Amino acid sequence: MLVVHALWRSGRLALWAEDPALPTQAGGGEHPFAVRLPGGEADTVTLHLPTVEGRPADSPELVRPDEPPKTKKLTLKPWQVPVSLHEDFPDGDYVLGSSVRHLQQVAAFADDLVRRGRTLPWIIPAPAAGEAGAGGLRAVWRPVLTGSDAHWAQALAHAQPPVARADTGEGSVAQALDDLVDLAAKRLLRKAGVDDQGWVRELRGSALELQGELRSWQRDAAGGAVRACFRLVEPAEEEVDWRVEFALQPVDEPSLVIPAQRVWKSRKLPATITSPKQTLLAELGRATRLWPRLADALATAQPEEMELDSAAAHGFLREAAPLLHTAGFGVMLPKWWGKPSSRLGLKLKASSKSSPATVAGKSAVGLDSLVDFSWEVSLGDEPLSEAELTELAELKAPLIKLRGQWVELDTKRLANGLKLLREGGQMSVADLLHAGLSTEDTSLGLPVLEVSADGSLGDLLSGAQVKLIEPPNEFVGQLRPYQQRGLSWMTFLQSLGLGGVLADDMGLGKTVQLLALLAHPDSGRTLLVCPMSLVGNWQREAARFAPKLQVHVHHGADRKLDPEADLVITTYALAARDLAQLREVPWDRIVVDEAQAIKNAATRQAVAIRAIPARHRIAVTGTPVENRLGDLWSIMEFANPGLLGNASAFKKAYAVPVERHADAEAAERLKKITGPFILRRLKTDKSIISDLPEKLEMEVLCNLTAEQASLYQAVVEDMMDRIENSEGIERRGLVLATMTKLKQVCNHPAQLLADGSRLTGRSGKLARLEEIVEEILAAQEKALLFTQYASFGTMLRSHLSAKFGREILFLHGAVSKPERDALVRRFQSTEPGSPSLFVLSLKAGGTGLTLTEANHVIHVDRWWNPAVEDQATDRAFRIGQRRNVQVRKFVCAGTVEEKISTMIQDKRGLAARIVGTGEVALSEMSTDQLRAMFTLDADAVSE
Structure with missing residues (x-):
C-alpha cells in the first residue's frame, strides 16, 4: 500500500x-x-x-511490518x-498522507470562496503568447481574504504538514490558494459557457489601465496596518440629525481609536502611525468606493464627521456599515443595534388540547400533532397593541425613539405584525418547536422572540428540569444518579412522541440506561439496530439487566421476526436488506446504537433506517459530530424527522456559517434547537466523575467474520484429531499450540496465516477496535493497546497508523532501553501533536513503565492471568494518573476466549487453577472437555 x-x-x-x-x-x-x-x-x-x-x-502513515520504529536523533x-x-488526483488504492489531506482542505476553501463570490479579477503576464488575452496579459481570479476568511487562510498556513514545508522550490499555501481559486472560478465560468479570457481581449490597449485599477481594488479588499473607522452617533435630546464620526484605528490594536480631530491637530498620536493625515484621507477615499455618500465629506479640507437624516442613518446601518466592515474598515454602531429589544418581534403562545400521556411507550403527542396558537407583537419584552402598531405605521420613519429606546421600523414588518395579530389557529408540534428553539428570522417577516406552551411542551421549550423517575422493578441493577437522569430524559421525550440522541461519553453506561427504559412492562416493542460486533453484547447485557425481556436476534440465513419478542436486535446491513419486512411491524421504538453509522444521510442503510416507522426514536452514539455538522443533521433527521429542515437548508443556515466562518450566532442557534434532544455527559465533568469508579473495567464481546469462523473450525478439527492420538508432553504441547492458533484466529486471519495480506474487513475484533479508537481520538485522549504477540502488535501499528493518519508508537522486546525511554517520553508529552496511541507487547510493556497520560487501556487479546493483566493496566492506573481509567478486555463471542473468560469470572473448579497458572492448566483437560472448550458456538459469526 x-x-x-x-x-x-x-x-x-x-x-x-x-x-x-x-x-x-x-x-x-x-x-x-x-x-x-x-x-x-x-x-x-x-x-x-x-x-x-x-x-x-518514514512518514507517520508509512509503517513497515518487518521493522521496529526508529527513535534515533533526527x-x-x-x-x-x-x-x-x-x-487532478489520479485513481488508485493509496493511503493519503497528511499533506494530501491538508491540500484537500485548501481546495475546499477555494471552492467555497468562489461560490460566495469572494474573488477579484486580476491581470498577470501570460506565460505563452498563445494564452495572451491582450498585450501579453492573462486574466486570473484571486481570493479576497477578510474577516473570518483571513483567519481561516492563516490557520491553513499554520497547519501545513512538515512534509509540505520541505519543498525547496515554490509552493506556499498562499500560492496554492491563489491557483486553486483561479481554477475553481474558471471551471465555474466554463460550465456557464463564459470565455474567461474574453474580457481581457476586448479591452485591448485599456488592459494596462485596468490593471492599475485592479491593484487599487485589491488594496481596498486587503487593507493595511491602519484603517479608517466609522462611528455612528444617534441624535441627542431635541436633535434630529445623526452623525458619522471618522477616526483611524490600527488593525492589530482595534481598541485604539484616534478621532479625526486629533489627527488633524496632530495631538498625542502613536509613533507607530506614520503620515496619519495622508493615511486618513487615503482611507476615506478608499471607503468612498463602497459608500459614495462619503464624497460629500471629502469636499472639505479636514473631514471629521458628516451628518445624516434618519433615512440616511438607516441606510448606513443596513447597507454601508456591513459593506465597510466586510472590506476591512472599522465600524462602531450603537449598542442597541441588532439586539431583539431594538426591533419588533413575535411571541407565540401555544396550548395543547390534552396533556400528553406519561406512561412509557404510550405517547399522546408527536411532531405531527396539532396545537392551538396565537401571536403577540412586541418590542423586546413590551407587547404592542393593534392601535400602537397602526400609529407606528403612519409615521413612515425607519428609526424612531419609542418608550425611551431607539427602534428600527420596517413598513412591511409592521404590516405583517398587524396581519398576524388578527390570526390564530393550529400548527404542528414540529413547527412550534422549530419556531421556539430557533432564533432565525422566518417567512413570517418578523423574528420569533419567544414561544411558550402549556404542559410538557412548555417544559421542553423552557428547559425545565425533567422530573426524575425510578427504574422499573423489572430492571436488575443500580443506576447511578446521572444514569437515572438519562432514563428520565428519554421517558420525558417519549411521552411527547419525540426522539433523542443519547450521546454520553464512552464508558458512562449508555447501554444500561437504554435497558432501564426497555425493561418497563409497558415499554412496547423495540427494534434495536447496531453493528454486528455489538449484537452479542446487547443480547448478554439484556439478559443481565432486563431478564424478563423477550429478546430475539434477527440474523442468519433463515431469519424470521419473532412476533412475541419485546426486543428485536439486528444489524445495519440486515435492516437495509430486510426493510420491507421491518416496515410492516408497528414498532413502538427504534434504537440505533453507534449511530455514527448513519452519519452519511444518503447511504442505503441511513435511508433504510429512517424509513422504518416507529413512535419513538433514539440514537445512541459517543460521537454525534465526527467530521462535519452534516453528521449531526443526519442523526437528528432520524431522531426527529424534519426538525432541522432539509439537508440543503441546514447546510446554508448552519453548516457553512459554523464550519467555514466560525459564526458564533449560527452555532448558538443550532445549539438551542438541538439542545433539548441531545443528552451529552463527559467524564471530565466533575459531577459525573464523582459518580464513577477510579478504574472501570469492561469486557468487550466481538463476533468473528465468516473467514475467521471457517479458519477457526479448520484449526479445531485438525488439532483435535492430533490431540486424540497423542499423550504426555506431546499432548500438552498440542493443546497449548491449539490455544495459540485459535487466539491468533480471533485476532486476525492474517496473524495465523502470516501471509502479509490486507487487514481491513476480515476481523470482528479489529473492526471493534477501530470503532473504539476513533472515539478515543475524537475525544483527544490517549490509549494503551496491549497484545501478547509482537507480530500482531506490528500489524496493529501499521494498520491503525494508515487508517487514522497518526503516528502509532510500538514497544516490543527488541527495543533497546534508550529507545524505550524515548518512546515513553514522547507518549507522556502533553505537547500538541504528541502520539495518542501506544501499542505494547504484554511482556515488554507490562511492567516497569509509567504511562499516566493514557486513560484508556485495551487488552486486544487476553493473557488469562488477571495478575499479569492488572500489572499491564497499572501502567496507566498508578500514582500520577489524574483521570479515571477505562479498561477494555476484548473477547470473541462463542469461542474459547469467551468460555475461559466465563470460567474465570465464575471462579468455579478449574477456573481457580487457570487464574493462578494461566493457560497451562487447560492441557490437563480430557479430550471431551477440550472439544467442548474449543467448539465454536453458532452465534459467534457476524454476517
Missing part, C-alpha cells in the same frame, strides 16, 4: 509516494523508497526531510524525490 504525499508547484499538483516494500538502505541523494505515481508529467524536486542513520525517516537532509505533475 503506497503512502501518497502532495506538493503544490507552479500551479500544478505534484504527487510522490513512499513504498514500504522498497529497501531502506542509506546512501546517495535519491530518496530510497520514494516512487512516482502513474500518469501526469514527470519531474523531480528536492525536499529537506527528517533523516535518521543516513536515510529518510536531522534534516536534502533528498531527490520523483514527482508526477497532475491536473
